[in-house]
Amino acid sequence: MSTEDKVKFTSNSQISRREFLTLDWQAEPSSPVRLELDPAQCTGCGLCALDCATAALTVSADTDSDTFRLLFESAKCNGCGRCVTTCPEKCVRLEGVPEVGSGNATVLFEDRLVRCRECGSVVAPQSMLRGLQSRMAAAGQNLAAQIELCPDCRARAGSLGDGLGRSERMMA
Ligand code: SF4
Ligand code: SF4
Numbered sequence: 001m002s003t004e005d006k007v008k009f010t011s012n013s014q015i016s017r018r019e020f021l022t023l024d025w026q027a028e029p030s031s032p033v034r035l036e037l038d039p040a041q042c043t044g045c046g047l048c049a050l051d052c053a054t055a056a057l058t059v060s061a062d063t064d065s066d067t068f069r070l071l072f073e074s075a076k077c078n079g080c081g082r083c084v085t086t087c088p089e090k091c092v093r094l095e096g097v098p099e100v101g102s103g104n105a106t107v108l109f110e111d112r113l114v115r116c117r118e119c120g121s122v123v124a125p126q127s128m129l130r131g132l133q134s135r136m137a138a139a140g141q142n143l144a145a146q147i148e149l150c151p152d153c154r155a156r157a158g159s160l161g162d163g164l165g166r167s168e169r170m171m172a
Contacts, residue, residue: 033077033096037070037108041091044068044111044125048083048092057083058105061122066113068125071105116150118157123150 035057049057049070056076060069084092111125123129133144146154 033074033079035072035108036093038091039109041089042109043089043128043131044109045128047086051082051086054078061113063122068111068113069107070109072108073105114148116153117148118153119150121150
């Protein structure tokens with residue numbers, strides 16, 4: 001492996017002559033970007049995927065098995081960190097540096113999709129609804145029954161309105 005392969009400089013790299021001379025030339029090249037996610041905290045809201053400009057993060061809703069998945073493709077990630085700041089649960093961590101290449105998407109999070117009690121259409125991942133229910137309960141609102149309805153059935157039933165917002169529209 002050549003020296004060029006071991007040490008990669010970016011246009012922003014700043015290094016002194018002393019640092020250059022003391023570089024560890026045997027060091028392994030930097031590892032590709034790795035996203036770590038705490039599944040106990042993730043609600044499957046999908047906002048990180050909505051805000052990922054490179055589609056490194058995507059969601060899939062398999063309506064045959066009623067399974068929600070959050071997928072990550074390291075080769076598409078530019079390391080911008082937007083997913084880390086977007087995540088309302090602060091459960092995403094970014095490590096490593098971007099590396100152009102190819103690779104398969106890995107599953108970061110998986111959950112059961114909940115269907116509308118009235119019409120049977122997909123509403124949202126179970127964790128997301130549980131999180132919403134507990135937040136509403138903490139605020140003194142008992143709207144558990146309406147949360148398990150799709151937007152159309154909810155509008156017919158009453159007052160919860162557009163409570164799930166961007167995440168729910170993504171599932172539609
Ligand atoms: S760091 Fe940026 S490009 Fe990578 S997954 Fe997060 S939002 Fe997408
Ligand atoms: S934004 Fe956070 S909580 Fe929502 S799906 Fe992404 S990692 Fe999970």
